[in-house]
Amino acid sequence: MENWFVNIAHALTNWLTGLGLSVGWADFILLVVQWVCIIIIVTLNVIVLIWLERKISGFIQQRLGPNRLGPFGMFQTIADAIKLLTKEDIIPSATDKLIFRTAPMFFIIISVMLYVVLPMGENMVIVDLNVGVFYFISVGSLTTICLLMAGWGSNNKWSLLGAMRSVAQMISYEIPLAFSLLGVIMIAGSMRLSDIVAAQSNVWFIVLQPVAFIVYFIAATAELNRGPFDMPEAEQELTAGAYTEYTGMRWALFFLAEYTNLVAVSALMSTLFLGGWQGPFLPSWLWIIIKTYLVMIVFMWLKWTFPRIRMDHLMSFSWKVLIPVTLANILLTGIVLQLFKGMGW
Amino acid sequence: MKGKGLLEGLWITLRHLFEREITIQYPEQMPYLQERFRGCLQFDYKKCIVCGLCTKACPNNVLSYESQPVPNSKKKLLLSYTIDLQYCMFCNLCVEACPTGTLYFNHDFELSEYQRDDIKIVYEIPRSAQAVISEPADSPIEMVDSSAEPAPQPDEDEAKKQKQINAMITALKKNPVKAVSKLVESEAQAQILADILQADEKKLVRMATMMIEDREKAGKVALAFVNKELKDRQQEGGAGNEPE
Amino acid sequence: MLQTEQYIINIGPQHPSTHGGLHVEAVMDGEHIVDSIVHLGYVHRSVEKIAESRTYPQFVPYTSRLDYLASHLPTLGYCQTVEKMLGVAVPERAEYIRVIMAEFSRIASHMLFVGSLAIDLGATTGLIYCFRDRERIMDLFEMTSGQRLIASYMRIGGVSHDLPDTFIPAALSFINDFPKMIEEYEGLIVGNEILQARLKGIGVLNAEEAIEYGVTGPNLRACGVEYDIRKVDPYGIYDRFEFDLPLGSKGDSWDRLLVRMQEMAQSVRIIEQALQELPEGEIKAKVPRIIKPEKGSEVYHRIESSKGELGYYIVADGGEKPYRLHVRAPSFVNLMVLPIISRGEKLQDIIANIATLDPVLGESDR
Numbered sequence: 016m017e018n019w020f021v022n023i024a025h026a027l028t029n030w031l032t033g034l035g036l037s038v039g040w041a042d043f044i045l046l047v048v049q050w051v052c053i054i055i056i057v058t059l060n061v062i063v064l065i066w067l068e069r070k071i072s073g074f075i076q077q078r079l080g081p082n083r084l085g086p087f088g089m090f091q092t093i094a095d096a097i098k099l100l101t102k103e104d105i106i107p108s109a110t111d112k113l114i115f116r117t118a119p120m121f122f123i124i125i126s127v128m129l130y131v132v133l134p135m136g137e138n139m140v141i142v143d144l145n146v147g148v149f150y151f152i153s154v155g156s157l158t159t160i161c162l163l164m165a166g167w168g169s170n171n172k173w174s175l176l177g178a179m180r181s182v183a184q185m186i187s188y189e190i191p192l193a194f195s196l197l198g199v200i201m202i203a204g205s206m207r208l209s210d211i212v213a214a215q216s217n218v219w220f221i222v223l224q225p226v227a228f229i230v231y232f233i234a235a236t237a238e239l240n241r242g243p244f245d246m247p248e249a250e251q252e253l254t255a256g257a258y259t260e261y262t263g264m265r266w267a268l269f270f271l272a273e274y275t276n277l278v279a280v281s282a283l284m285s286t287l288f289l290g291g292w293q294g295p296f297l298p299s300w301l302w303i304i305i306k307t308y309l310v311m312i313v314f315m316w317l318k319w320t321f322p323r324i325r326m327d328h329l330m331s332f333s334w335k336v337l338i339p340v341t342l343a344n345i346l347l348t349g350i351v352l353q354l355f356k357g358m359g360w
Numbered sequence: 361m362k363g364k365g366l367l368e369g370l371w372i373t374l375r376h377l378f379e380r381e382i383t384i385q386y387p388e389q390m391p392y393l394q395e396r397f398r399g400c401l402q403f404d405y406k407k408c409i410v411c412g413l414c415t416k417a418c419p420n421n422v423l424s425y426e427s428q429p430v431p432n433s434k435k436k437l438l439l440s441y442t443i444d445l446q447y448c449m450f451c452n453l454c455v456e457a458c459p460t461g462t463l464y465f466n467h468d469f470e471l472s473e474y475q476r477d478d479i480k481i482v483y484e485i486p487r488s489a490q491a492v493i494s495e496p497a498d499s500p501i502e503m504v505d506s507s508a509e510p511a512p513q514p515d516e517d518e519a520k521k522q523k524q525i526n527a528m529i530t531a532l533k534k535n536p537v538k539a540v541s542k543l544v545e546s547e548a549q550a551q552i553l554a555d556i557l558q559a560d561e562k563k564l565v566r567m568a569t570m571m572i573e574d575r576e577k578a579g580k581v582a583l584a585f586v587n588k589e590l591k592d593r594q595q596e597g598g599a600g601n602e603p604e
Numbered sequence: 605m606l607q608t609e610q611y612i613i614n615i616g617p618q619h620p621s622t623h624g625g626l627h628v629e630a631v632m633d634g635e636h637i638v639d640s641i642v643h644l645g646y647v648h649r650s651v652e653k654i655a656e657s658r659t660y661p662q663f664v665p666y667t668s669r670l671d672y673l674a675s676h677l678p679t680l681g682y683c684q685t686v687e688k689m690l691g692v693a694v695p696e697r698a699e700y701i702r703v704i705m706a707e708f709s710r711i712a713s714h715m716l717f718v719g720s721l722a723i724d725l726g727a728t729t730g731l732i733y734c735f736r737d738r739e740r741i742m743d744l745f746e747m748t749s750g751q752r753l754i755a756s757y758m759r760i761g762g763v764s765h766d767l768p769d770t771f772i773p774a775a776l777s778f779i780n781d782f783p784k785m786i787e788e789y790e791g792l793i794v795g796n797e798i799l800q801a802r803l804k805g806i807g808v809l810n811a812e813e814a815i816e817y818g819v820t821g822p823n824l825r826a827c828g829v830e831y832d833i834r835k836v837d838p839y840g841i842y843d844r845f846e847f848d849l850p851l852g853s854k855g856d857s858w859d860r861l862l863v864r865m866q867e868m869a870q871s872v873r874i875i876e877q878a879l880q881e882l883p884e885g886e887i888k889a890k891v892p893r894i895i896k897p898e899k900g901s902e903v904y905h906r907i908e909s910s911k912g913e914l915g916y917y918i919v920a921d922g923g924e925k926p927y928r929l930h931v932r933a934p935s936f937v938n939l940m941v942l943p944i945i946s947r948g949e950k951l952q953d954i955i956a957n958i959a960t961l962d963p964v965l966g967e968s969d970r
Contacts, residue, residue: 071377072728072729073381074376074377074378074381075373075376075377075729076376076728076729076732076733077376077379077381077382077383077732077733077736078381078382078383078732079381079383082385172611172613173613176613176635176951243726243798245726316370316373316374316377317370319373319728319729320369320370320372320373320727320729320792321366321369321726321727321796321798322722322725322726322727322730322796322798322799322802323725323726323798323802323952324798324801324802325801325802325950325952325953326635326950326952327950328798328801328802362797363797364795365791365795365796365797365800366796366797366798368791368792368795369791369792369793369795369796371791372788372791372792373729373792382736393746394743394746394747394750394770395747395768396746396747396748396749396750396765396768397746397750397751398750398751417661417662418662419658419662419663419665419666449665449756450751451664451665451756452749452750452756452764453661453662453664453665453756456759456764465750
């Protein structure tokens with residue numbers, strides 16, 4: 016069971032080369048197959064996640080979530096997706112057509128691009144870049160542009176306000192995000208994600224870098240526009256903010272992209288801090304699913320408990336609290352590492 | 361510690377995550393309604409004395425009725441009663457104003473209809489069940505079918521009344537059994553009553569007057585006559601016609 | 605040189621967090637509010653005009669719909685106004701029942717305030733918990749009058765039905781569970797540092813301005829002014845109960861929240877005392893069926909509603925319908941302070957300010 020997917024990939028490659036294709040072509044077709052697999056994973060994840068979020072928010076509020084369609088309401092998301100697909104596509108006439116239409120597309124493309132470097136099990140990385148973490152952070156920060164496009168293209172004051180806020184928020188939280196991961200990279204010694212997983216074979220990095228974990232958690236919540244940091248789409252204050260003018264499938268794409276981003280960030284967190292795919296008894300790809308979902312449940316738990324943070328508090332928190340903390344963390348990690356090296360460990 | 365309140369909030373929501381839910385699955389499970397819950401306004405026509413206090417108490421002109429006055433009497437007959445539920449505020453003023461407890465609220469809260477006209481609740485009181493005075497619900501008084509005897513005219517003119525009484529006297533004299541057949545229960549009783557009235561002129565006039573003025577009293581008096589006569593006959597001999 | 609421009613943004617009337625159909629036009633400079641204009645009237649139902657064509661007892665259900673979140677309080681005010689005009693003495697048992705119902709309404713209104721403040725600031729869960737606890741008060745109302753929210757329960761001269769047997773045990777069990785409910789709100793909503801940072805120092809209203817504008821109720825007490833009509837000008841039997849007035853010090857949104865939280869506890873104290881002293885007796889005085897106050901008589905009576913001073917002014921002309929009835933709605937007056945307290949603050953703060961002023965649009969637009 017452990018090597019199912021690896022064996023399938025080898026079998027496919029062998030069959031393709033057996034058909035007479037060169038190795039380059041076989042690899043290319045394998046890449047296409049892997050890309051299709053990512054799309055399937057993303058879709059399945061989103062379907063399960065939307066259901067999970069509604070159920071968890073219901074249980075926290077002492078009510079049942081969706082429970083009519085299918086056992087435990089599992090088909091609710093499919094019904095919602097069908098509804099959104101059949102909705103009228105309203106585009107206000109005064110919008111900037113190109114920017115308005117392409118914003119959701121870019122968002123989902125960028126979110127899917129993040130899955131390329133994630134190890135989904137032992138030997139199951141699509142492209143094992145030696146700058147994996149760096150690639151992840153830099154591609155993830157491109158989502159800011161998409162939100163700005165959505166807000167500006169809508170030609171609506173509320174959307175523009177939402178977009179401006181999101182830009183300010185995301186820029187503020189990029190730095191703690193990156194700095195908190197520096198400690199992990201320093202201990203592991205490389206930015207390649209499979210090396211980082213291998214470096215956690217004795218002890219998980221959450222034990223060695225608890226502060227970094229918490230800071231990364233907070234910064235990731237801000238990057239995802241979720242939970243206490245959901246200013247840009249604050250329902251009660253901005254009436255859906257940057258997404259106000261989007262209807263039907265376009266809005267669904269935004270939603271999809273946000274959840275995709277959430278899964279990717281949670282998977283990264285479980286890779287960097289929780290030991291990745293390592294674990295006893297169960298196959299590695301199952302372990303990473305379990306850890307990712309645990310992290311996502313914590314994200315949801317935070318979202319449904321806390322009120323929203325005000326814009327200036329948000330930024331002052333990032334610049335005045337999180338950055339000094341992460342800098343101190345890096346300093347401390349560096350000192351301890353040198354000490355250990357000096358002592359010959 | 362600075363973030364203590366946040367952690368407490370997290371702990372509270374975590375606890376609730378594993379508790380039982382408090383919502384009920386409507387419509388499979390119905391909510392528990394207290395006794396005095398105001399669902400839908402109901403009207404019990406048997407108790408209505410047509411006093412009109414409910415329509416005067418209602419702030420929104422929800423209630424209306426049609427009535428017919430009974431001649432020579434302050435009482436009225438209720439023909440129909442309409443509750444226009446779309447304007448009702450469910451304020452309970454009509455229920456409190458009613459002296460006999462005719463109006464009450466039941467526990468039905470699913471009152472939506474597909475057509476606006478269906479929201480009006482109209483009670484058409486059947487002619488056979490119209491009560492002239494308020495009686496306990498288990499003894500409705502049977503109303504005489506108006507085609508069987510000269511119809512009582514609505515106006516209270518004395519001369520007209522006298523004319524009716526005279527007409528009744530004539531009817532009683534000419535065809536007594538038929539005229540009194542509706543007052544009593546059986547043919548034999550009608551025969552007995554007819555004999556009694558034929559025998560006594562004063563009784564006949566009195567009976568005719570009562571039949572025009574106060575139907576129910578006439579019925580009671582008729583029954584009393586018959587029973588007395590039967591008892592007399594029994595006491596006299598025992599032989600003779602036994603009424604069924 | 606780059607120049608910035610002020611822009612106008614419309615909050616409401618269709619907005620997820622204005623309490624009813626409130627329309628605020630905010631003139632903004634970036635994220636800061638330069639000025640704001642409150643537009644009311646979206647929920648106007650001409651209740652005062654309707655009163656001119658309804659008799660005095662017929663108007664009682666309309667009063668419940670003025671402040672629909674605490675529906676016994678406006679009814680209490682109206683009944684007491686008409687009783688003042690006629691000189692009717694309400695029996696003792698009816699007075700005690702009225703006090704119990706009024707204080708439960710006050711608790712229900714403040715619970716909803718806490719919940720809606722939580723959801724306006726983003727903590728959705730807070731609202732659900734507050735509504736779950738409010739359900740128990742709604743059950744109590746249903747037991748006595750038959751309706752949960754708009755209970756036209758009080759009548760001119762007393763109350764319409766006596767308390768059923770199930771009422772007192774249910775009320776006592778609610779009072780027993782009340783400290784746990786408050787603990788949950790404190791843990792989830794009041795103790796939350798994010799919420800504290802969003803409310804402390806925001807929407808400051810000083811006492812002189814408050815008095816000038818006619819603000820009353822918990823908003824005034826949060827500024828430090830000790831003014832409660834139940835103490836200053838007691839109506840009914842409020843002078844027999846012992847309760848404190850929680851006061852704020854700075855007049856900001858945080859104080860307004862704390863004052864209302866503590867007022868709930870004080871209301872529970874009043875209910876406990878009333879339940880202990882509840883006498884037997886009649887529940888309604890003998891009032892003529894057709895009420896005709898004498899021509900030319902006019903009366904103004906005020907009560908302490910959960911939002912402030914709720915007053916009724918009735919002018920009679922000798923007939924069975926009032927010549928003029930005016931409702932002095934506290935939310936209407938309280939909302940006039942919104943532009944002052946929001947000046948210079950951010951857009952999110954205006955939402956918090958509206959939420960802490962606790963307006964009910966049903967009574968401000970009548």
